[in-house]
Amino acid sequence: xxTLGGNIVSGNRSARDExxxxxxxxxxxxxxxxxxxxxxxxxxxxxxxxxLPDGNRYAxxxxxxxxxxxxxxxxxxxVLDAAYLDRAGTRWREHPAVRTLQSSLFHASGAKLAxxxxxxxxxxxxxxxxxxxxxxxxxxxxxxxxLAALGANGxxxxxxxxxxxxxxxxxxxxxxxxxxxxxxxxxxxxxAFDAVIEVGQRPFREVRAADAAAEExxxxxxxxxxxxxxxxxxxxxxxLATTDTGLTEVELLASLVIVFNAGFRTTTNLLGNGLRLLxxxxxxxxxxxxxxxxxxxxxxxxxxxxxxxxxATRYAVETTDIAGVSIPEGRPVVILTGAANxxxxxxxxxxxxxxxxxxxxxxxxxxxxxxxxxxxxxxxETGLALPRLLSRFPSLALASPPGPRRHLVxxxxxxxxxxxxxxxxx
Ligand code: HEM
Numbered sequence: 564x565x566t567l568g569g570n571i572v573s574g575n576r577s578a579r580d581e582x583x584x585x586x587x588x589x590x591x592x593x594x595x596x597x598x599x600x601x602x603x604x605x606x607x608x609x610x611x612x613x614x615l616p617d618g619n620r621y622a623x624x625x626x627x628x629x630x631x632x633x634x635x636x637x638x639x640x641x642v643l644d645a646a647y648l649d650r651a652g653t654r655w656r657e658h659p660a661v662r663t664l665q666s667s668l669f670h671a672s673g674a675k676l677a678x679x680x681x682x683x684x685x686x687x688x689x690x691x692x693x694x695x696x697x698x699x700x701x702x703x704x705x706x707x708x709x710l711a712a713l714g715a716n717g718x719x720x721x722x723x724x725x726x727x728x729x730x731x732x733x734x735x736x737x738x739x740x741x742x743x744x745x746x747x748x749x750x751x752x753x754x755a756f757d758a759v760i761e762v763g764q765r766p767f768r769e770v771r772a773a774d775a776a777a778e779e780x781x782x783x784x785x786x787x788x789x790x791x792x793x794x795x796x797x798x799x800x801x802x803l804a805t806t807d808t809g810l811t812e813v814e815l816l817a818s819l820v821i822v823f824n825a826g827f828r829t830t831t832n833l834l835g836n837g838l839r840l841l842x843x844x845x846x847x848x849x850x851x852x853x854x855x856x857x858x859x860x861x862x863x864x865x866x867x868x869x870x871x872x873x874x875a876t877r878y879a880v881e882t883t884d885i886a887g888v889s890i891p892e893g894r895p896v897v898i899l900t901g902a903a904n905x906x907x908x909x910x911x912x913x914x915x916x917x918x919x920x921x922x923x924x925x926x927x928x929x930x931x932x933x934x935x936x937x938x939x940x941x942x943x944e945t946g947l948a949l950p951r952l953l954s955r956f957p958s959l960a961l962a963s964p965p966g967p968r969r970h971l972v973x974x975x976x977x978x979x980x981x982x983x984x985x986x987x988x989x
Pocket of ligand 1: 687830941
């Protein structure tokens with residue numbers, strides 16, 4: 564299996580008996596990915612940061628709430644950029660998917676990162692998102708109509724494919740000016756590309772599919788840029804096509820692919836994870852159905868408890884102290900935002916779904932220089948869609964138990980079969 568982003572934990576003998584090393588290996592195995600929470604609980608018993616002995620891929624696991632905040636905001640900890648990957652000896656340049664990530668804002672830092680974030684952020688900032696509400700409302704309404712038609716006569720409907728994937732795809736498609744007729748082309752490519760951002764080794768066939776998807780997505784946006792340069796519209800791609808961005812064409816295209824992808828399955832998974840939590844808590848579900856104004860607090864608690872992204876990786880550009888643990892220069896750390904969200908020192912009864920929590924500060928959108936630029940949009944999409952879904956289908960129920968969630972980055976269900984029965988329960 565090829566090594567791409569450097570996200571691999573080696574299992575050498577000296578590390579084998581180390582509790583934190585063992586826990587991390589377990590977390591990155593099939594069982595840990597399916598249910599990471601027992602590992603998080605045990606890591607919290609070890610303190611906020613656990614150093615890993617020499618021989619491990621990572622220098623430490625950072626999982627305490629305050630330590631995660633410190634690590635994400637520390638300028639000495641950088642995303643695994645080209646300088647890191649070159650030093651680690653990976654052959655990343657042979658892979659179009661990794662080249663795309665590396666040329667995009669995702670792996671930029673310093674002034675360049677701040678500049679590209681401003682360039683793209685104009686389309687997704689909180690003020691702009693408020694102005695987008697009528698568009699979100701229209702798209703949500705059309706997709707609910709579609710669900711109703713598909714689920715008529717008690718036919719089970721897959722919420723993920725028929726709603727949760729389509730909503731963010733239609734929204735980001737409109738923002739980017741992707742013609743509606745092209746939108747069904749994206750989901751399979753975006754899913755294939757996303758394999759490279761999952762933590763851990765990926766099978767070779769997934770890497771090949773991600774590389775092919777990166778090339779196709781890049782070619783698509785190159786065409787769209789050319790079209791909009793000749794005939795601009797009122798959308799983000801037109802705005803970027805007609806501005807002197809100061810970016811090379813490769814950098815601009817890479818950031819278009821990455822921002823488009825980032826706005827897609829994150830929200831998809833938040834919708835699915837949130838719906839499952841609500842179905843499992845019928846009283847809380849009924850309260851949201853009756854009072855849509857509760858939605859923002861529900862969305863924050865869904866984000867905290869079942870985030871779409873559980874992990875970030877960084878490396879130390881110079882030796883750095885995180886909560887008393889020294890991270891040597893050049894060494895990477897794994898930052899478990901999903902664990903920070905359930906730190907018992909920060910959240911009373913952390914595993915309980917409680918949308919009335921005060922001061923519900925989670926790290927599901929990261930923090931510091933890479934804080935998610937689509938946070939306001941993701942919140943708005945989820946906060947609008949979930950209560951409207953509940954009101955439209957007041958007695959919706961799962962048609963069958965959903966399969967496991969298998970990833971820590973882009974963590975969500977493959978399918979969520981619903982029965983959209985009419986009338987109130989019971
Ligand atoms: C609810 C859904 C979302 C979640 C849970 C989420 C989560 C995240 C997280 C955790 C990161 C930081 C990764 C890191 O620190 O290494 C991030 C970054 C990012 N997100 Fe989101 N995101 C969501 C929605 C969106 C949307 C809708 C967009 C775009 C419209 C978007 C665009 C981005 C971009 C471009 C970055 C990279 C920022 C940078 O590197 O400076 N996200 N997101």
